[in-house]
Amino acid sequence: MQQTTPISDAAVNFIAGAATREHAPEIVDAAKMCLVDWFGVAIGAINEPAAQSVRRVARRWGPQGKAHLLLGPPIAPAAAALANGTMAHCMDYDDTHLDGAGHISGPTWAVALALTEEHGKTEREALAAFITGFEVSARLGAGGFGRKLQFKGFHPSSIFGRFSAAATSSVLLGLDRQQIAHALGVAGTTVSGLNASFGTMSKPFHLGKAAMDGLLAADLAREGFESATHLLDAENGISGTLMQDHSIKIEPMEFTDGRALLRNAYKPYACCKATHACVDAARKLSASVKPGLIQRIVLGASPMTLAVAAKPNPQTPLEGKFSVAYCASLGLAGYAAVESDFSDTRLRDPQLRALIAKCEVAEQPGTELTEGFVEVHTSDGQKLRADVPLALGNPGNPMSWTGMEGKFNGLVEPILGAETRTLFSLLRRFEEPGTLAKVMKMVARDA
Secondary structure, three states, rough: OOOOOHHHHHHHHHHHHHHHOOOOOHHHHHHHHHHHHHHHHHHHHHOOHHHHHHHHHHHHHHOOOOEEEOOEEEHHHHHHHHHHHHHHHOOOOEEEEEEOOOOOOOHHHHHHHHHOOOOHHOHHHHHHHHHHHHHHHHHHOOHHHHHHHHHOOHHHHHHHHHHHHHHHHHHHOOOHHHHHHHHHHHHOOHHHHEHHOOOOOOOHHHHHHHHHHHHHHHHHOOOOOOOOOOOOOOOOOOOHHHHOOOOOOOOOOOOOOOOOHEEEEOOOOOHEEEEHHHHHHHHHOOOOOOOEEEEEEEEEEEEEHHHHHHOOOOOOHHHHEEEEEHHHHHHOOOOOEEEEEEOOOHHHOOOHHHHHHEEEEOOOOOOOOOOEEEEEEEOOOOOOOEEEOOOOOOOEOOHHHHHHHHHHHHHHHHHHHHHHHHHHHHHHHHOOOOOOHHHHHOOOOOO
């Protein structure tokens, strides 16, 4: 008996209808905030070792194309998607979707921009494709599926990023329903990404590879490549293979006009999202306690924090981003936990090392990664505590456009200088015709 495919069919129909869908102003505004954040964290990562390695490989392939490598020349779309998608996640400073699909914007904007340049699409078409891909990824990872995958050791951003990239690419390449189904099948059979890679260059590479694989999937489908089209529904497909205890699976879903974007979160701190509540709490306490008087630090953290961000003794800046002890110690010492605080010099600071050694991570069962507390015990008998029910940057405690501009300026000004504000202004009104060409002219480099 032929298997029914309600999930795959719903996804295909949703993607196929992208060109006729109207989006509310708040959805378009949310997509543009993702875009601004994407450019900021990607440009700011230009000197990151992972970015440099991937960029060298992409350029050495010598592909011809019209899609720009950020701060580089035009190359083939797949190569641009690989490099730019990796750059967007190098600092672990990019946005995160609360429902479990991870860092969706990284691969999604990478392919949207690459294909828009390559095929001469409009800014509005790019936005529509991005919103569609984002919605697909967010819905596939919702219902606890993405979170459960992460507890099992898989990186949701890598897995669902392939689907967002394939969906976005399918829209911009104008695929029909059958081709879209095959594109999703190719994306599905390439899913990968292990949490054991966190704290190394492989983690940002997960997103670049997801972007490239999703674009490749759609490109192959356009050329008649056929795949299994039931992987989102089959018992031995995505759900059953990755979650072999069958404790949870992808459920049939209702897609919206992009409402998943309103559940997106942005990072005020350049580290794993699961550390942010403790950073908020530590910063609240920093003015009330001198680091030299601290004897003991208790970090109340979610189970997810312990699963992905509890490295007790980080030895590299990348490991520091996944150490709630280091991140909270930065806050207690008065640092803002921005990218410059994740350096070898800061990591070796004797005061910070002493604070890290005094940290105890106390798991708080039943809590979300957006909540936590810090409790400090001092040598003069004080016990100070700060609770954070919802960390800054999340829906309900959102980052404002003013906050986003400050983050963007801090990342981009060291690279672009006085042009930074012009770039921000262009991205804020990205839907205007001709904007992408102006943006890429500002960030293109021939050498």
